[in-house]
Amino acid sequence: QVQLAESGGGLVQAGGSLRLSCAASGRVFSIRAMGWYRQAPGKQRELVARISISRGGSTIYADSVKGRFTISRENSNTVTVYLQMNSLKPEDTAVYYCNADTVVEHWGQGTLVTVSS
Numbered sequence: 417q418v419q420l421a422e423s424g425g426g427l428v429q430a431g432g433s434l435r436l437s438c439a440a441s442g443r444v445f446s447i448r449a450m451g452w453y454r455q456a457p458g459k460q461r462e463l464v465a466r467i468s469i470s471r472g473g474s475t476i477y478a479d480s481v482k483g484r485f486t487i488s489r490e491n492s493n494t495v496t497v498y499l500q501m502n503s504l505k506p507e508d509t510a511v512y513y514c515n516a517d518t519v520v521e522h523w524g525q526g527t528l529v530t531v532s533s
Contacts, residue, residue, distance in 0.1 A: 418442045418522040420514045425527030428504055432531070436499040438514030438524060446518040450497040452487065454510035454529075461513065469495060480507075504531045 424436040440447060451466030465487035468474045475487055486500045497514065509531050514524035 418444065418447060418516050418518060420516055420522055420524035422512070422514045422524040422527045424499075425512060425529045427530045427532065430504060430506055430531055430533050432504050433500070433502045434504065434529060435501065436512055436514075436527060436529075438497045438499075440495040440497075440516050440522075443518070444493075444495045447495055447516050449517045450489065450495065451515045451517070452497075452499045453513045453515055454508075455513070455526075456507075456510040459510075464512070465499060466515075467497060501529070504529075506531045506533045 419441045421439045424434060428434050447469050449466055449468050452464040453461050454464050455461040463478055464481055465477045465485055467487045467489050473489060484503045488498050490496045511526040511528050513526045516522040
């Protein structure tokens with residue numbers, strides 16, 4: 417099993433920045449990729465950014481966050497993934513969920529990001 421612990425959400429004004437962290441523990445050697453998803457009220461959960469845990473560390477981003485958000489990872493005894501969010505917009509307001517892809521998918525509990533106009 418993989419456990420995910422998220423942190424870093426909060427309230428910020430439009431144009432501001434936040435950094436989310438997600439620390440994975442447990443069977444981290446089985447993780448192939450990690451990512452951040454978000455779900456705004458009344459909307460479906462959507463991919464924000466994803467990063468491979470392999471040496472290459474390839475990334476993908478939703479078009480809506482390209483150039484503003486950066487995903488990165490730190491591999492040690494645990495695996496930690498960060499989402500640096502700059503130039504935040506009110507439409508970025510959502511619950512952000514960390515995801516770890518192994519044979520099965522694992523989800524964090526979510527952290528709320530609120531961007532005020």
